[in-house]
Amino acid sequence: MKAVRSMVLVSSDPQSMNQGAQLVFDRLQQELKAFGLESEISLSMVGDVGRHDAVPMVIVYPEAVIYGPVKPDDVHFLVEEHLYKGRLATSLQAPAKELTGRIAWLSARRGTLPAEQRVLLRRVGVIDPNSIEEYIVHDGYAALGKALTEMTPEQVIAEIEKSGLRGRGGAGFPTGTKWKFVSKAAGARKYVIMNADESEPGTFKDRLLLEGDPHSLIEALIIAGYAVGAQEAYIYVRGEYMLAQERLRTAIQQAHEMGFLGENIFGTNFSYDIHIHSGAGAYICGEETALIESIEGKRGEPRPRPPYPTTNGLWNKPTLVNNVETLANIPPILHNGAAWYRTLGTPSSPGTKVYTILGNVNATGLIEVPMGITLREVIAIYGKGMRNGATFKMAQTGGSSGSIIPASLQDTPMDFDSFNKAGVSLGSGALLICDDNNCVVDLAKVLLNFFREESCGKCNPCRIGNQRGFQILSNIAEGVAVLKDLDDLELLAENLYQLSNCGLGQTAGAPIKDVLKYFRAEVEAHIRLKVCPSGVCPMSGKKYHI
Amino acid sequence: MSPIKSLEDLKRVREEALEKRRVKANSGEIQIIVGMGTTGIAAGARETMKAILDTIEKDSLTGIIVTQTGGFGLDANEPIIQVIVGDQPKVTYGKVTAEVARQIMKEHVVGGKVVQEYVIQA
Ligand SMILES: Cc1cc2nc3c(=O)[nH]c(=O)nc-3n(C[C@H](O)[C@H](O)[C@H](O)COP(=O)(O)O)c2cc1C
Numbered sequence: 001m002k003a004v005r006s007m008v009l010v011s012s013d014p015q016s017m018n019q020g021a022q023l024v025f026d027r028l029q030q031e032l033k034a035f036g037l038e039s040e041i042s043l044s045m046v047g048d049v050g051r052h053d054a055v056p057m058v059i060v061y062p063e064a065v066i067y068g069p070v071k072p073d074d075v076h077f078l079v080e081e082h083l084y085k086g087r088l089a090t091s092l093q094a095p096a097k098e099l100t101g102r103i104a105w106l107s108a109r110r111g112t113l114p115a116e117q118r119v120l121l122r123r124v125g126v127i128d129p130n131s132i133e134e135y136i137v138h139d140g141y142a143a144l145g146k147a148l149t150e151m152t153p154e155q156v157i158a159e160i161e162k163s164g165l166r167g168r169g170g171a172g173f174p175t176g177t178k179w180k181f182v183s184k185a186a187g188a189r190k191y192v193i194m195n196a197d198e199s200e201p202g203t204f205k206d207r208l209l210l211e212g213d214p215h216s217l218i219e220a221l222i223i224a225g226y227a228v229g230a231q232e233a234y235i236y237v238r239g240e241y242m243l244a245q246e247r248l249r250t251a252i253q254q255a256h257e258m259g260f261l262g263e264n265i266f267g268t269n270f271s272y273d274i275h276i277h278s279g280a281g282a283y284i285c286g287e288e289t290a291l292i293e294s295i296e297g298k299r300g301e302p303r304p305r306p307p308y309p310t311t312n313g314l315w316n317k318p319t320l321v322n323n324v325e326t327l328a329n330i331p332p333i334l335h336n337g338a339a340w341y342r343t344l345g346t347p348s349s350p351g352t353k354v355y356t357i358l359g360n361v362n363a364t365g366l367i368e369v370p371m372g373i374t375l376r377e378v379i380a381i382y383g384k385g386m387r388n389g390a391t392f393k394m395a396q397t398g399g400s401s402g403s404i405i406p407a408s409l410q411d412t413p414m415d416f417d418s419f420n421k422a423g424v425s426l427g428s429g430a431l432l433i434c435d436d437n438n439c440v441v442d443l444a445k446v447l448l449n450f451f452r453e454e455s456c457g458k459c460n461p462c463r464i465g466n467q468r469g470f471q472i473l474s475n476i477a478e479g480v481a482v483l484k485d486l487d488d489l490e491l492l493a494e495n496l497y498q499l500s501n502c503g504l505g506q507t508a509g510a511p512i513k514d515v516l517k518y519f520r521a522e523v524e525a526h527i528r529l530k531v532c533p534s535g536v537c538p539m540s541g542k543k544y545h546i
Numbered sequence: 547m548s549p550i551k552s553l554e555d556l557k558r559v560r561e562e563a564l565e566k567r568r569v570k571a572n573s574g575e576i577q578i579i580v581g582m583g584t585t586g587i588a589a590g591a592r593e594t595m596k597a598i599l600d601t602i603e604k605d606s607l608t609g610i611i612v613t614q615t616g617g618f619g620l621d622a623n624e625p626i627i628q629v630i631v632g633d634q635p636k637v638t639y640g641k642v643t644a645e646v647a648r649q650i651m652k653e654h655v656v657g658g659k660v661v662q663e664y665v666i667q668a
Contacts, residue, residue, distance in 0.1 A: 039667065125581060125618035133563045136556065145553045204584075211583045212616020243584055258559075259549025267551040366619035 005040045006083060007061040007380055008032075011068075012045040012389065013052070020072060021045070021056035022389075027075035028058070035084045044385035046376065046392075054094040068094035119344065119352050120328040121368045124212030129247050132254040135215040141260060143331035144219050147226060148266040151334075156227040157183060160330065162338035164350040169195055169323030170428050170503075172349075172416040178320065181310035182228040185318035190230040193295070193314065193321045194221055196237040196244070197279050197286035201450060202430035203398050205354040206324035208366055210237070210244035213328075214251035218274065220327035222260060223334065225272045228320050232272070236291050238279045248276055283454035287502050288321040290456070301458045302502035325354055325429070345371030349415035353426070356398075359433035360387045372418070375410040379433060390435035394519075396443060396511075402427025404443065404514035423517075425510065439536035440519040441526055444511045445473040451508040462505025465496045469512060474544035476523060477537035479530040486523065490516055574632040576610045576655055581626040583617025589624035590643060597644035598627075601651040610655065623666050629654055640666035 010016075010025045025045055032038045054068035060082055067078060067089065074092055081089040118124075127134040135141070147156050161176025182190060194217060198206040209217065221233045237245055252274050255261045263271045282300050284290045289303040292314050313319020329351060333341045342350045349371040356366050361383030369378070375395055379386065386392055395405045403424035412422050419426050434443065452466040472489050475481040493509030493516075500506045515523060525533050532539055550556050570577075580586070580595045595612070602610055618626050623640030629650065630636040637660050639650060646664055653659050 121619065124616045127615060128613045129616050130614070133559070136560050137563045137567065141550075141556060142553075145550075145556050149553055208583060208617050208619060241584075243587070257549075259551065264551075266553075363620075363622050365621035365623075366617070368619075 006042075007377070008041060008043045008083075009046040009059045009061070009380060010044070011055055011057040011059075012391070013055070015052050016056035019055050019069060023072040024056050024058065024070050024075060025389075027072045028079065031075055031079040032083070035079060037079070037083055041083060042381050042384070044380040045389045046380060057094060066094045067092045118368050119332050120209065120216075120325065120354060121212070121366075123216065124208055127213070129212055129214055130250050132215060132251070132258060135213070139335060140215055140331075141219055141258075143334040144222055144260065145266055147223050147334055148268050148270060153183060153227045153229065156223065156334065159334060159338050160227070163329075163333045163341040164338075164348075165326065165329050165333065165341070166349060166416055167323055168325035168329075168353070168429065170200075170425075172426070175322065175326055175329075178310060178322070179224070179228055181308075182230075182318050182320040185311045187318055189315075189317045190228055191314045191317055191319040192221055192224045192228065192230045192233040193288075193291065193319060194233065194235045194324060194327055195286060195288065195291060195321055196235055196241070196324045197291060198241075198324070198428075199238055199279075199281075199283040199286050200398050200402070200428035200430060202356060202358050202396075202432050203428040204356050205366060205429050207241055207244055208354075209324055209328050210241065211247055214244075214247045215255070216331055217324060217327055218248075218251050218255050218260070220330040221274055222255075222265065222272055223330050224320060224322065224327065226270055228318075230272070230320065233274045234295055234314070235274060235276045236279060236285070236295060237276060238286075239281050245276060245278060252276070282456070283450075284456045284502075284504055287504060289502070291321070292319065301456050302504075304501065346413065346415045346418075348417040353414070354429055356430045357383050357433065358430065359395075360390060360435040360438075361385065361433045362387050371415045372413040374413055375405065375431070378414075378431060379410075383433060386433070386435055388435075390437065392433065393436040393438060394434050394440065394443070396430075396432040396434070396447075397425060397427035398430025398432065402430070402510070404440065404511050404518070406514075406518040408518070424514070425507075437534055437536070439477075439532050439534040440515050440522055441473060441476050441532070442534075442536045444515045445470065445477055447511045448473055448508070451504065455504060455508075459499075459501035459505065461496055461499035462501065462508065465492055465500070465505065466508055468492060469496075469508070471544055473512075476526045477532070477539070478542050478544060479526060479537070479539035480541060480543050481527050483524070483527055485527070486516065486520075570611070572633070574609070576632070577628075577630040578610060578612045578655070579628040579630070579636075580612065580614050581616070581618050581624065582614040585617050585621045586624045586626065591625035593644045594625045594627060594642050594647045597647040598651060601648055605651075605656070607651075607656065620666065626666070631655075631658070638666055639664040 010021055012021045028043055056070055057068035058070045059066050078089045081087050123138050157179045165175040166172040167175055196206055225233055277295050279285050285294045285300040287302050288309055290300040294300040309319040309321050311318055345351045352368050353371050354368045358364050363384040367382045392407050397403050405424055409422055412418050448470040452470045455462045455466050457463045469492050472485050489512050493512040496505050496509035522533055582591050625642050626640050627642045628636045628638050650661050653661050
């Protein structure tokens with residue numbers, strides 16, 4: 001995907017549409033083409049921009065200049081002046097007015113557009129994943145060489161801490177801190193585990209890394225082992241990822257042949273080996289303690305925490321568990337330094353993030369962008385706009401740890417802290433983009449159904465709570481719920497969070513909370529009026545029984 | 547290859563591999579890269595690959611290297627292939643079915659003319 005130098009947004013709320021926004025959009029498309037600008041400038045319809053005094057509006061980023069009301073005949077002049085010659089078309093500017101919340105943040109970034117920055121994916125789709133030679137040509141194993149021959153384990157950990165890297169497995173835990181815990185834990189035998197279970201719905205970022213650049217993960221695992229003082233590593237990879245397993249196996253073998261694995265790596269005293277362990281299809285095995293149980297040959301059920309794996313992990317030994325994408329960050333950080341890494345992303349969440357984009361956008365797939373980009377930008381630039389010019393309604397950020405993000409939060413920077421403050425979560429890096437033909441009750445029902453199926457059943461709150469949640473949501477969708485059910489749902493979400501044994505149950509309530517917080521009117525319409533405003537739910541009048 | 551025991555060893559291996567590549571590029575060789583991640587394969591990249599290899603064999607073409615790589619992240623456009631002729635910039639094609647692959651082989655790889663219709667931005 002190519003970086004664009006400008007981004008042009010056209011308002012397409014009902015009022016704008018009445019005033020000819022579609023014509024303006026079409027003319028913009030024609031004019032951009034006529035001036036040969038279509039590959040450098042992205043154009044999209046963005047729904048309601050939060051201001052209706054001069055519609056339709058055309059907003060040009062990165063300068064954040066607002067034009068409006070724009071008539072189709074103004075478009076030629078606007079494109080020629082602003083986008084071709086680079087001067088403001090002042091006569092078309094909307095009356096000066098403070099931008100409110102929704103589009104304010106974009107302009108606050110002052111003149112920079114986020115380009116796709118491939119740090120983790122820079123070799124994916126470029127090299128042959130089955131060739132260690134190509135990996136080495138692209139700076140492969142240089143970070144390992146540097147770490148082993150020029151740095152102490154403490155220095156490696158210090159560098160990772162300085163980089164500010166935070167875990168990409170869902171919770172955003174500071175990686176350097178976790179490494180330090182394991183390195184400081186008592187005991188001579190220690191383990192490193194790469195969590196490649198990736199079973200969050202809609203997420204396949206780890207798969208792309210595993211399939212496209214397996215050696216970078218092998219390199220990261222060796223560095224991690226050296227840093228925390230481990231002798232062995234396990235890769236826990238989900239059973240369905242057969243291609244990834246095959247490529248990892250090849251990579252491990254090649255690394256052995258080249259001496260990156262085995263005895264006395266890089267001529268030092270450090271010896272290390274990596275094993276592959278295939279999962280068998282349970283979502284819960286992505287949870288780190290269930291994963292450890294599974295490697296030990298037991299049923300994949302979470303352990304109570306504390307104690308944490310950092311002190312009592314695999315075979316009860318100190319164990320480092322990191323996500324695939326987290327580990328993919330390690331070689332570039334050591335190769336280029338923590339200071340370089342901090343130039344990417346935001347101060348609280350440095351680096352880039354890999355997202356899978358799915359749903360009602362024109363271009364689906366996978367992107368790697370700096371932390372702190374907004375949903376609006378993701379949709380407009382990388383998703384190439386909403387499909388059929390529809391209006392963006394909500395996004396689901398993927399998996400158990402994800403949230404349902406309403407359109408009102410589409411200008412919130414996507415980094416750990418900003419999302420925390422807004423009360424939502426980045427989840428596993430999947431962005432399911434929904435237009436207004438989707439029903440929020442239906443979406444929540446699908447999510448709860450997933451949790452209900454995947455609950456391991458060990459603790460009651462999660463096993464029964466998810467069943468009950470699914471039942472209530474089904475009744476709402478069938479038009480047989482009563483208003484009191486919403487209070488029950490609210491309490492249920494809270495109980496799931498407070499009482500469940502592990503992250504599965506604890507976060508299963510999140511979509512319910514988001515639905516009640518941001519979409520209450522839509523849910524109540526199902527109950528009070530017995531209509532599904534998006535026309536999705538069956539509303540059959542049949543009661544759902546467990 | 548002998549095991550790498552130092553940074554110097556690593557550098558040497560890298561230089562050797564780079565040199566091999568330079569020779570390859572200067573010889574005017576043609577490289578065809580097929581995206582073979584799960585998405586690519588699901589969209590039919592294996593058939594695409596097969597069509598390319600068949601064409602090479604049937605028409606006894608020489609000086610062509612066919613390799614695979616991981617996914618490109620452009621899932622909507624799979625299967626994806628890239629064609630690099632000598633030291634010219636690489637051309638990325640999307641939605642390359644077996645049939646399109648044969649067309650690209652004929653017009654671009656043999657004929658030297660880029661098949662604009664299927665070119666995508668990568
Ligand atoms: C139900 C559940 C499923 C999880 N699935 C995954 C997963 O598929 N992949 C993953 O990396 N982490 C998953 N996690 C998070 C892990 O428990 C753990 O926090 C993570 O691997 C730590 O890696 P990080 O510090 O690099 O983010 C899951 C957690 C829960 C509660």
